[in-house]
Amino acid sequence: MSRIRFRQQSVIPGFGLTFGFTIFYLALIVLIPIAGLYARTFELDWESFRQIVTGPRFLAALKLSFGASLLAALFNAVIGVVIAWVLVRYDFPGRRIVDAIVDLPFALPTAVAGIALTAIYAPSGWVGSLFAPYGIRIAYTPLGIWIALVFIGLPFVVRTVQPVLQDFNRETEEAAATLGASRRRTIWSVMLPTLLPAVLTGFALAFARAVGEYGSVIFIAGNIPRQTEILPLLIVFRLEEFNYPAAAAIAAVMLTASFLILLAINLIQAWSQGRYSHG
Amino acid sequence: MADTLALAAHAAPRGWRSPISEPRTIRRVLIGLTIVLLGLFLILPLAAVFVEALRLGVGRFLVTFGNPDARAAIWLTLLVAAVAVPCNLVFGVAAAWAIAKHEFRGRAFLISLIDLPFSVSPVVAGLVYILLLGSNSAIGGFLLENYDLRIIFAVPGIVLATIFVTFPFIARELIPLMQDQGTGDEEAALSLGASGWQTFRHVTLPNVKWALLYGVLLCNARAMGEFGAVAVLSGKLRGETVTMPLQVELFYNEYQSVAAFSLASLLAALALVTLVVKSWLEWRYADQLAAGARAH
Numbered sequence: 001m002s003r004i005r006f007r008q009q010s011v012i013p014g015f016g017l018t019f020g021f022t023i024f025y026l027a028l029i030v031l032i033p034i035a036g037l038y039a040r041t042f043e044l045d046w047e048s049f050r051q052i053v054t055g056p057r058f059l060a061a062l063k064l065s066f067g068a069s070l071l072a073a074l075f076n077a078v079i080g081v082v083i084a085w086v087l088v089r090y091d092f093p094g095r096r097i098v099d100a101i102v103d104l105p106f107a108l109p110t111a112v113a114g115i116a117l118t119a120i121y122a123p124s125g126w127v128g129s130l131f132a133p134y135g136i137r138i139a140y141t142p143l144g145i146w147i148a149l150v151f152i153g154l155p156f157v158v159r160t161v162q163p164v165l166q167d168f169n170r171e172t173e174e175a176a177a178t179l180g181a182s183r184r185r186t187i188w189s190v191m192l193p194t195l196l197p198a199v200l201t202g203f204a205l206a207f208a209r210a211v212g213e214y215g216s217v218i219f220i221a222g223n224i225p226r227q228t229e230i231l232p233l234l235i236v237f238r239l240e241e242f243n244y245p246a247a248a249a250i251a252a253v254m255l256t257a258s259f260l261i262l263l264a265i266n267l268i269q270a271w272s273q274g275r276y277s278h279g
Numbered sequence: 280m281a282d283t284l285a286l287a288a289h290a291a292p293r294g295w296r297s298p299i300s301e302p303r304t305i306r307r308v309l310i311g312l313t314i315v316l317l318g319l320f321l322i323l324p325l326a327a328v329f330v331e332a333l334r335l336g337v338g339r340f341l342v343t344f345g346n347p348d349a350r351a352a353i354w355l356t357l358l359v360a361a362v363a364v365p366c367n368l369v370f371g372v373a374a375a376w377a378i379a380k381h382e383f384r385g386r387a388f389l390i391s392l393i394d395l396p397f398s399v400s401p402v403v404a405g406l407v408y409i410l411l412l413g414s415n416s417a418i419g420g421f422l423l424e425n426y427d428l429r430i431i432f433a434v435p436g437i438v439l440a441t442i443f444v445t446f447p448f449i450a451r452e453l454i455p456l457m458q459d460q461g462t463g464d465e466e467a468a469l470s471l472g473a474s475g476w477q478t479f480r481h482v483t484l485p486n487v488k489w490a491l492l493y494g495v496l497l498c499n500a501r502a503m504g505e506f507g508a509v510a511v512l513s514g515k516l517r518g519e520t521v522t523m524p525l526q527v528e529l530f531y532n533e534y535q536s537v538a539a540f541s542l543a544s545l546l547a548a549l550a551l552v553t554l555v556v557k558s559w560l561e562w563r564y565a566d567q568l569a570a571g572a573r574a575h
């Protein structure tokens with residue numbers, strides 16, 4: 001009689017201890033607190049939950065957070081492919097430095113990025129003062145929020161596309177060229193479809209990060225209710241009013257959105273692995 | 280003779296272009312575009328931090344670091360990182376050992392759960408602890424009444440939130456690398472009579488030391504720079520529960536711009552050091568880091 005085993009036998013010791021500790025620590029730090037958030041949301045009755053998530057201030061923040069994040073992630077997807085292409089395919093002086101600089105948004109604390117971007121794009125700043133005479137304001141408008149979100153999301157697409165492009169078999173390009181395809185056609189119909197799963201994954205990661213971003217946005221946003229107020233900031237305001245159920249409800253909406261994005265990323269990866277066996 | 284032939288085969292005629300490359304003009308435009316974009320979006324903000332910090336001279340810049348609030352913030356940031364990073368280091372090694380060196384059901388799912396904190400907004404991360412451990416919650420109230428232990432709006436909460444946001448960093452560097460390395464080395468050591476601990480200490484650890492350092496580096500950078508999660512549950516008591524990024528915000532909101540940017544320049548310098556060491560590790564020990572290490 002065969003029994004499906006949870007774990008395959010192996011001579012490597014320490015499974016019980018390390019697995020047990022992993023689950024314990026994961027539950028303590030991540031799973032229980034997140035479950036607690038949902039439990040807190042369910043304490044609300046349906047009518048109050050509905051009132052919170054259909055309030056005009058909430059809806060405006062929702063639209064701004066998801067809209068600006070979408071536009072920033074789209075922009076990052078396009079320039080991410082260009083930057084990855086340049087870094088993998090072309091050789092030029094300082095390429096290694098440029099490559100290292102791409103990770104700056106991962107390393108620079110968000111609050112530092114926030115005040116620096118505000119200093120540049122404020123009406124008196126280096127870039128802001130160039131646009132101010134034409135009546136274009138960047139900081140304290142949705143445009144400023146978009147710039148901050150482009151900043152923090154920039155590395156994602158570059159870093160997901162780069163390894164795929166590095167491993168891309170150049171003989172495929174040669175084959176396309178010998179079959180008479182123009183360079184443009186080779187790139188559009190042969191290379192970009194192969195890069196697509198990586199681009200989509202990077203896009204989803206950048207989008208998820210942008211929706212939840214707080215530190216780099218709040219300085220440049222101006223935080224005017226219904227105009228430049230993002231969802232995470234709305235949670236902070238509710239907390240400061242000690243309105244915990246409302247804060248929990250907004251957070252539950254955001255958390256559910258991140259779970260859906262995470263699911264989408266996993267589906268993209270499963271799909272691309274099915275399509276290209278080497279994944 | 281053979282040399283001449285090889286030369287002739289490689290010397291391309293003028294105006295000839297490889298069919299698998301782009302015309303020179305397009306190449307130059309794309310390189311230029313990359314440099315302009317990165318300059319505008321990344322270099323400019325970084326430069327602004329240092330320029331604004333030194334706007335009123337080196338003297339005013341240095342004054343910030345004599346400010347007692349700023350000093351307390353620097354110490355608190357070091358303390359928080361000194362607790363959070365080792366916690367996640369132990370977890371990362373344990374999780375990698377369990378996941379990469381053993382076969383069991385649901386491994387992929389467990390890896391997804393470990394990555395979860397990356398997709399949670401920092402503000403939400405702070406909020407979940409307030410709901411669970413705040414003084415009006417069951418656990419928080421119990422701890423406060425019986426042990427006089429305050430977690431939220433105090434240092435333990437800041438540490439917890441930092442552990443949450445840096446949770447996956449070390450585990451995700453180690454797991455793919457240790458999976459690639461397989462269990463052959465460990466099995467050899469064990470069959471030669473080494474104990475489990477000896478095997479880990481003398482076989483596994485040397486194999487992953489650079490990846491471990493890489494993970495610690497990224498974990499530390501995030502731990503010292505975290506803003507959102509910490510901002511929500513710090514309570515911002517000056518000199519007590521204010522970390523460096525929070526002190527930057529406090530200075531900035533009080534229109535002490537030079538002080539804000541001076542303290543921020545310290546964090547920016549930390550980011551630059553992190554980038555340099557990270558690039559050096561990638562360049563020098565590329566083969567000893569996980570293949571997917573760069574895709575965060």
